[in-house]
Amino acid sequence: MSEVLTPVNPVEPFLRAERMPHIWCPGCGIGTTVNSFARALIESKVDLDRVAIVSGIGCTGRVAGYLKLDSFHTTHGRAIPFATGLKLANPALQVVVYSGDGDLFAIGGNHLIHAARRNIDLKVICVNNLIYAMTGGQTAPTTPGAAITTTAPYGVYEPAFNLPALAEAAGASYVARWTTFHVRQMARSMQEVFAKKGFCFIEVLSPCPTLYQRRNKMGDGLDAMKFYKEHSRTRNGAPTGEVGLTRDGEIVVGKFVDRDRPEFRDLMRDRFTHQLGDRYVDDAEMAEHPHCGGEDGA
């Protein structure tokens, strides 16, 4: 006789089953990142009532709608401002920003660099598919040189952002990059950031078979996964200036930055306490006693 130890899919309790199947294309890697995220939530043993997922717009922006956690699907590019508000209003929350490269680095680029500069305690997971996928395959700031897109039929000639270097330069406390091939390493990084205080940034390179690869004759999602397997090299602690992506070249993955910088709320509290003394009441204490929760709160 045999018995089943884990008869349910570990990711299933985290999904809104009534919304399945999801809209992501066959071979898209976003679902794979969600698997790793679910494992990270299980392994890190975080209180799920104190986790909030914030997404912007785009293919990856759908994650907030599919995860059965407190989730927030915000306006385009503004995932980080909404998340900043959440974190400041309720500092006990683990606020995770789960969005795409277009949302976080194009329309939301300004918000990202300033959140990193302030080192506010957000966990940013950026699924990078190298293109604006949901809108039809236009050139994104992350599209590598010479790639064909709908807005660059002769190939992209503008330089692309190097996301880890940008995040580090802006002040992030934790910077890592993995691909959807590196599921276990990705899950470990996502687990690590729950224990890390400050602005954490994880870039996950993901296939886009429908818009990026098809137009560039790079095959389907599985071909992209094989490409990641063959062309990626783990270099933990590599200088982020050297990890820029090219269309066909090596993909450097690993944990690049793990440092301690003063967090935004600590700085705020120190400053106000220094200036105001006993007159300053920390808002974390106020958050424990919400003053507007009653029926007459409005």
Add this chain to the structure above:
Amino acid sequence: MQRGSVSILVERCKGCGFCVEFCPTKVLALSSAFNSKGYHPPHMVKPEKCSGCDLCGMYCPDFAIYGWKVTASGS
């Protein structure tokens, strides 16, 4: 003695083949059968080799497959 097995939700599968490609013991293959959306879901071709590692479950972007370990009861 089979050490593990997989469960497959055929109607969720989109036939990407990630599980087949990255199974460490090559337990799976895409079947010739269709699901209702016209994709070929995987099936186990070497069930005795499955270790129940759930790597297929970590790769599956459609949450359609997961592995689990089998233990002999009473041992």
